[in-house]
Amino acid sequence: MLTETLTYYNEWQYNNEQKIPLGKANLVFIFGDRKVFKEAKAYEEIKTLYPNAHIVGCTSSGNILNAQVSDALMVATAVQFEHGYVEVSIQDFTSEDDLIHISNELLLALPQEGLKHVFLLSDGLNMNGTSLAQGANNAMNHKMPITGGLAGDGTDFEQTWIMADDVARQNRVVAIGFYGEKLSISSGCYAGWDEFGILRRITKSEGNIVYEIDNQPALDLYKKYLGEYARDLPEAGLQFPFKVTKDTHPDSEALIHSVLGIDEEIKSVIFAGDVPQGSYVKLMKTNIDGLIDGSEMAAGMINQANESDALGLVVSCVGRRLVLKQLTDEELEVIGDTLGENVQLTGFYSYGEFAPYSDELLSCRLHNQTMTLTVIYEEKD
Secondary structure: OEEEEEEEOOOEEEOOOOOOOOOOOOEEEEEEOHHHHOOHHHHHHHHHHOOOOEEEEEEOOOEEEOOOEEOOOEEEEEEEOOOOEEEEEEEEOOOOOOHHHHHHHHHHOOOOOOEEEEEEEEOOOOOOHHHHHHHHHHHOOOOOOEEEEEOOEOEOOOOOOEEEOOOOEOOEEEEEEEEOOOEEEEEEEEOOOEEEEEEEEEEEEEOOEEEEEOOEEHHHHHHHHHHHHHHHOOHHHHHOOEEEEOOOOOOOOEEEEOEEEEEOOOOEEEEOOOOOOOOEEEEEEOOHHHHHHHHHHHHHOOOOOOOOOEEEEEEEEHHHHHHHHHHHHHHHHHHHHHHOOOEEEEEEEEOEEEEEOOOOOOOEEEEOOOEEEEEEEEOOO
């Protein structure tokens, strides 16, 4: 595997020497600021540099490159596999579509023979991430590792855009399928937030909208917990996510979901993913050391196949970046230190992350406020 990286300020520039022969790149990941990313020339210029590659990416809440948040408007990482290859499936959707069906069709459109891993990128505001994960799992019979993320838009939450072998578009989702017997792909995810308060039950909800918690208006209860931070809602919700479990058992599978919006009129709270009625929730709060340690734990889950050049895809939540502030690079540096210099890191801060809950549970899950990693190695001859 060969990789090379570029950054964009006023034009694309290679960061180091060009390693990949012209026309030989299989894949280019590109992440960037909405204002430049959505322009047609963003795609057209990178396509000129890599005419035979699949070009995929999204808008972000921070562009990750080389174990740090880059100040470039866009970053790109090109990959040439020695033996492996990728296929791309694209679906557009509307607010009226059955999103579970859309994501099911998205995955089934990929060639199934030899498929080893799927990486998803989706519009981060108009796609229900829970539905996307559910449809993808159904298509793969819950037996295929699936990772990825929901596009970001800084902290504006206005528009998110997807690039998939075309100029960037909204209301789009793309699946990148990885193939090749010599590819070794593993993933890791970890959060690192602290819990506080008592365990409470969701008594009225529909999809990702929660109306009542313990038979009380959800927004009123949330504001009571947040105290003075409540005046900064909904942005403050990124710093106080919820842990969601299906029951009260201490070993029950737990997912973290962020608050993306509120409705003052009906006193509801809008989450990034579904919060089923009857499930249980507990509020979570910042633990700076825990977040950084969580990133190290995620990196520690990776099966480091060899010391050859590898690609590391990082998808972390914008809420973590808001909390860590100037320490954001530390969570990326600890990943780089753990994985080693041979792993080229690239990625973005997102509005939601996709990863299996654990090695034993391959089903893809929507996470929030979580560091997720996908590392792709290739065996040499």
